[in-house]
Amino acid sequence: MTQLGVKEIVRDDNTTVQQTVDKIAAYFKFDIWYHGSPIELTVLRTGSTITRWRELAEAFSHKPDKLCYDTVGGSIRHNGQIDGFLHVVDEPLIEGIDIYKHPNTSMADGVEWLTKRPLKLRKICKIKKQS
Numbered sequence: 001m002t003q004l005g006v007k008e009i010v011r012d013d014n015t016t017v018q019q020t021v022d023k024i025a026a027y028f029k030f031d032i033w034y035h036g037s038p039i040e041l042t043v044l045r046t047g048s049t050i051t052r053w054r055e056l057a058e059a060f061s062h063k064p065d066k067l068c069y070d071t072v073g074g075s076i077r078h079n080g081q082i083d084g085f086l087h088v089v090d091e092p093l094i095e096g097i098d099i100y101k102h103p104n105t106s107m108a109d110g111v112e113w114l115t116k117r118p119l120k121l122r123k124i125c126k127i128k129k130q131s
Helices: 017-028 054-060
Strands: 034-037 067-069 076-078 084-089 099-101 113-115 119-127
Touching (some): 034 054, 054 067
Antiparallel strands (some): 034 084, 067 076, 084 119, 099 113
């Protein structure tokens, strides 16, 4: 689903655009799907990984060899050392048709999903490597 013109949302109460988007998504009950990559993309290839967990996609954008977390939605530790890009899927998705749960993930159920077809992406931001 298109992300409701995120570029046009301006807040005067010091909330971030992402906080506003998250509130809108929760209100309308649609999911925002993220993909992190060390390169800027416009299309995601079939078989690529997406997630609803923004911070996980941000971590994967740094191409870590090791990544761990204690709880879903909690803090993430990784050893990635390159800058990356955070993208959102910029079209509607249907489970089972466009995406499916990663069958061989070491993460919690439903954290990682794989794409069944190429998906249109929109870059959200550049993510600087950890210090």
